[in-house]
Amino acid sequence: MPPPRPALAFAAASLLALTACGTGTEEAKGADGLTVVASAYPLQFLAERIGGDQVSVSNLTKAGGEPHDVELSPRSLVDLRQADLVIYQSDFQPAVDDAVADLDNAHDVVPAAHLELTATDDGHDHGGDASTGSAKAAPDPHFWLDPTKYADVADDVAEQFAQADPAHAAGYRTRAQELRGELDDLDREFTAGLAHCAQDELVTNHAAFGYLAAAYGLHQEAVTGLSPESEASPQDLADAIAHLREHGITTVYAETLLPTNVVDTIARDSGADVLVLDPVEGVTEESSGRDYLEIMRANLTTLERGQQCR
Ligand SMILES: [Zn+2]
Structure with missing residues (x-):
């Protein structure tokens, strides 16, 4: 058998290179589904529930990390560019706002979340960040702690998935509808559980619970403001x-x-008891549940005790 001609050897090498390349892309993209990058846990949970098997989801905020001040690794910046869809909320994570500024695959859920609360709506007026003087009040980003707002954003995410992947649109919409049913149940439990409380003043560490307080007749007073930093x-x-x-x-x-x-x-200094609430900004071993729904139910149990509800 004669040795292979140079042209054939070249073709074989190219084919190898192509194959290797194709494998890498396949791993990054998943089979035929969407690759979605979520900016923080609340959007990761929505993307996973709504995406089902059609979507592979990664989270820019690593488990146990606090999302407000997330810093993005070079790897995350590459993932953002390669994703079919990036789901984020503006004015929540400054590093994410910067990273998505020139991307056309990024979707901001804020319009669907209707963020009507601001830093100064929680009753105390520290004027925002003292160093910036008359800065305008920042919107409160923590919409997911009101299950009805969270359901509205779930519908928005489902529509984004449906547009990006029309072949599976019906599945995305059905799963969003199912999730809305579960969030409606949760909302009813909160309404009933917090209907009759001896104390309606809610004192929290960072001002994450404004939408929850507004939805269920509590008044939040936070010690540190909208961002825990x-x-x-x-x-x-x-x-x-x-x-x-x-x-x-x-x-x-x-x-x-x-x-x-x-x-x-x-x-x-005050003799008060300390209980632990979870703003569902990340899920860890220390979390009071395995996902958004479990953690919110644990929050309700904690609030019923701390606010002396019957
Ligand atoms: Zn927060």
Whole structure:
């Protein structure tokens, strides 16, 4: 047998290279479904529930990370470009806003979430970040803690999936409808559970629970503001303690992903108890449940106890 001609050897090498390349792409893209990047856990959960087997979902915020101040790795930036669809919310994670600015595969869920609360709507007026003076009040991003708002965003995500992958549109819409049913159940449980509480003042660490409070007749007073990175000043602590005394509040809430020192200080100085609420910004071993629905039900049980509901 004669040795292979140079042209044939070249063709074989090219074929090998192509195959290797194709395999890599296949792994990144999944079989024939959509690859979706979600910017934080609440959108990851929606994407997974609505996408079912048709979608492979990754999360820019790693498990146990706090999403507000996420930093994106070079790998994440590549994933964002290669994804069929990026689901994010503007004005929540500055690093994500920057990263999606020049992408045309990114969808902002904020219009569907109807963010009508701002930092100053929680009753205390710290004027936002003191260093920026008269900065306009930032919208409260934590819409998912109101299950009815979360269901509206689920519908929006389903429509995005349907447009990106029309062959599976019916499945996306059906699963969004099923999820809405579960979120309606959750909403009913919260309404009933928090209907008769001795205390309607809710003192939290960062101001994540404004939409939940608004939906169920509570009034949130947060120690640190909309983002957990905003440091609590001695004045913030003094204000919180005065607020506890004024309203006879006996429970303050720490959070799963945050250090408890701020809340512990307030509790020590005021004699209040500390319970832990979870703003569902990430799921870890320490979380009170395995997913959004379980964690929200644990939050309800905690609130019924802390707000003395019957
Ligand atoms: Zn938050």
